[in-house]
Amino acid sequence: MVDVKSICCIGAGYVGGPTCAVIAYKCHNIKVTIVDLNQARIDAWNSDKLPIYEPGLEEVVFDRRGKNLFFTTDVDAAIEEADLIFVSVNTPTKKTGMGAGMAADLAYIEGATRRIAEVATRSKIVVEKSTVPCRTAESMRTILEANSTGSIHFDILSNPEFLAEGTAIKDLLNPDRVLIGALQTPEGISAQKSLAAVYQNWVPEDRVITTNLWSSELSKLAANALLAQRISSINALSAICEATGADVDEVAYACGRDSRLGSKFLKASVGFGGSCFQKDILNLVYLSQQLNLPEVADYWQQVVIMNEYQKKRFVRKIISTLFNTITNKRIAVLGFAFKKDTGDTRESAAITLIKDFIDENAHVAIYDPKVEHEQIYMDLAEPGVVDNRKQLEKRISICADAYEACKGADAVVIVTEWDEFKSDQLDYQRIYDNMHKPAFLFDGRLLLDAAQIRAIGFKVHIIGKNELAGTA
Numbered sequence: 292m293v294d295v296k297s298i299c300c301i302g303a304g305y306v307g308g309p310t311c312a313v314i315a316y317k318c319h320n321i322k323v324t325i326v327d328l329n330q331a332r333i334d335a336w337n338s339d340k341l342p343i344y345e346p347g348l349e350e351v352v353f354d355r356r357g358k359n360l361f362f363t364t365d366v367d368a369a370i371e372e373a374d375l376i377f378v379s380v381n382t383p384t385k386k387t388g389m390g391a392g393m394a395a396d397l398a399y400i401e402g403a404t405r406r407i408a409e410v411a412t413r414s415k416i417v418v419e420k421s422t423v424p425c426r427t428a429e430s431m432r433t434i435l436e437a438n439s440t441g442s443i444h445f446d447i448l449s450n451p452e453f454l455a456e457g458t459a460i461k462d463l464l465n466p467d468r469v470l471i472g473a474l475q476t477p478e479g480i481s482a483q484k485s486l487a488a489v490y491q492n493w494v495p496e497d498r499v500i501t502t503n504l505w506s507s508e509l510s511k512l513a514a515n516a517l518l519a520q521r522i523s524s525i526n527a528l529s530a531i532c533e534a535t536g537a538d539v540d541e542v543a544y545a546c547g548r549d550s551r552l553g554s555k556f557l558k559a560s561v562g563f564g565g566s567c568f569q570k571d572i573l574n575l576v577y578l579s580q581q582l583n584l585p586e587v588a589d590y591w592q593q594v595v596i597m598n599e600y601q602k603k604r605f606v607r608k609i610i611s612t613l614f615n616t617i618t619n620k621r622i623a624v625l626g627f628a629f630k631k632d633t634g635d636t637r638e639s640a641a642i643t644l645i646k647d648f649i650d651e652n653a654h655v656a657i658y659d660p661k662v663e664h665e666q667i668y669m670d671l672a673e674p675g676v677v678d679n680r681k682q683l684e685k686r687i688s689i690c691a692d693a694y695e696a697c698k699g700a701d702a703v704v705i706v707t708e709w710d711e712f713k714s715d716q717l718d719y720q721r722i723y724d725n726m727h728k729p730a731f732l733f734d735g736r737l738l739l740d741a742a743q744i745r746a747i748g749f750k751v752h753i754i755g756k757n758e759l760a761g762t763a
């Protein structure tokens with residue numbers, strides 16, 4: 292077993308940054324160096340304005356930075372110094388070639404692995420932190436072994452990350468479980484124990500689960516698929532609720548009280564977003580297809596199909612309610628991040644919705660408390676279209692607050708469940724007074740008290756609720 296004294300994390304993103312900052316925070320005797328090829332990102336980690344917004348992150352980073360936590364682009368030096376290396380690079384869905392639109396692009400994993408093989412002059416534990424297809428560790432091992440010389444030995448572990456954005460620090464400080472997969476050889480088991488010992492500085496022993504490598508890799512894809520499946524299930528039910536007068540919050544509550552089901556991840560919404568769910572399910576679908584299991588592939592694919600349906604269904608409802616046209620109407624979109632408490636917009640439902648509104652020739656006024664304005668332009672730009680930015684600037688306005696976005700609007704659409712949009716935080720009377728009439732409000736997050744908002748005069752539609760519910 293190795294007494295880990297120095298850790299390198301390759302990839303200073305949403306996972307590498309917070310995860311390894313928390314290790315530094317909890318293990319003062321371990322030197323943690325987080326590296327990235329992206330100079331701007333590293334500069335931001337070394338500045339007062341960190342590159343990602345995450346509640347509690349600043350406290351952790353500012354407490355340890357310069358003591359046992361370092362951010363640098365000197366990848367080689369950090370690899371060389373480390374006893375244990377986390378590979379926490381991006382694994383996006385492939386855009387072209389074999390498996391395009393489904394398979395994970397493993398080019399970054401391979402790049403980082405090859406760099407470790409080239410630079411290391413002594414044995415290391417290499418840990419897959421990124422989410423990867425089942426059996427990726429085998430490819431990493433082959434690359435490392437083929438490129439290592441003499442007595443250098445690499446042990447590969449799988450240690451998938453389960454943090455959710457917006458609650459990353461809380462999740463890391465108090466995880467439900469830490470999963471460590473290893474080859475079940477004496478060396479593999481010893482490496483597994485070395486990493487477990489790092490976590491046991493703050494995670495109770497019974498929450499550290501050890502499995503074989505392949506179970507660990509597959510468990511990550513499985514956990515995300517199961518979580519997303521619950522959302523698609525409740526979203527499918529939300530359509531039935533709207534058609535029947537059942538109330539999706541009441542249905543979710545009644546079902547969630549069954550201890551076998553549990554209450555979490557049953558909040559109907561305008562559709563799940565984020566960089567992980569869709570990517571990881573498609574990864575699972577592709578894996579199933581490759582394993583010649585078409586029925587299994589179709590089963591998981593349906594979770595993504597339902598998510599797309601939910602977004603389109605919401606857009607259709609908005610257009611039909613606004614008398615079948617939104618041409619030249621002002622639509623205020625509250626929230627652009629894929630969930631509250633993050634500035635991350637990857638796969639946010641807001642992007643799909645707003646693009647549809649623009650296609651229908653509406654003017655879209657957007658407000659989000661944390662998303663950078665440039666990010667919104669980037670997300671809404673159509674690749675390859677000349678002067679797209681100018682065209683976009685005519686079709687959207689990015690506003691400083693919710694009141695500005697809603698001023699003169701025909702409809703308000705709540706897309707992200709930020710606390711500041713709740714009925715007791717925003718002055719909906721003021722919003723109503725400044726809107727065109729009839730003033731429509733579409734709540735894609737079940738955030739508002741419909742009765743209260745209707746009393747002001749709004750025409751309200753809430754996902755999974757029927758306007759006539761309870762009256763007939």
Ligand SMILES: NC(=O)c1ccc[n+]([C@@H]2O[C@H](COP(=O)([O-])OP(=O)(O)OC[C@H]3O[C@@H](n4cnc5c(N)ncnc54)[C@H](O)[C@@H]3O)[C@@H](O)[C@H]2O)c1
Binds near residue numbers: 302307366381422566
């Ligand atoms: N975002 C999440 O909440 C989350 C949670 C759990 C797991 N994951 C998984 O973790 C992985 C990373 O996700 P992320 O959101 O942090 O991605 P990210 O894009 O925010 O960060 C990845 C970073 O890796 C860097 N990188 C790529 N190749 C490199 C190389 N060879 N050397 C040095 N740096 C390199 C990139 O520049 C980038 O900054 C993905 O596999 C993802 O599926 C993400």
Ligand SMILES: O=c1ccn([C@@H]2O[C@H](COP(=O)(O)OP(=O)(O)O[C@H]3O[C@H](CO)[C@@H](O)[C@H](O)[C@H]3O)[C@@H](O)[C@H]2O)c(=O)[nH]1
Binds near residue numbers: 559563630
């Ligand atoms: O009941 C719910 C719960 C979530 N969502 C939406 O689902 C998406 C994903 O939310 P969440 O899972 O909280 O955030 P992520 O940061 O995407 O985290 C997921 O993806 C990560 C990356 O793999 C995993 O590590 C986490 O365990 C897993 O929860 C967001 O758009 C949420 O608004 C709902 O619509 N209803």
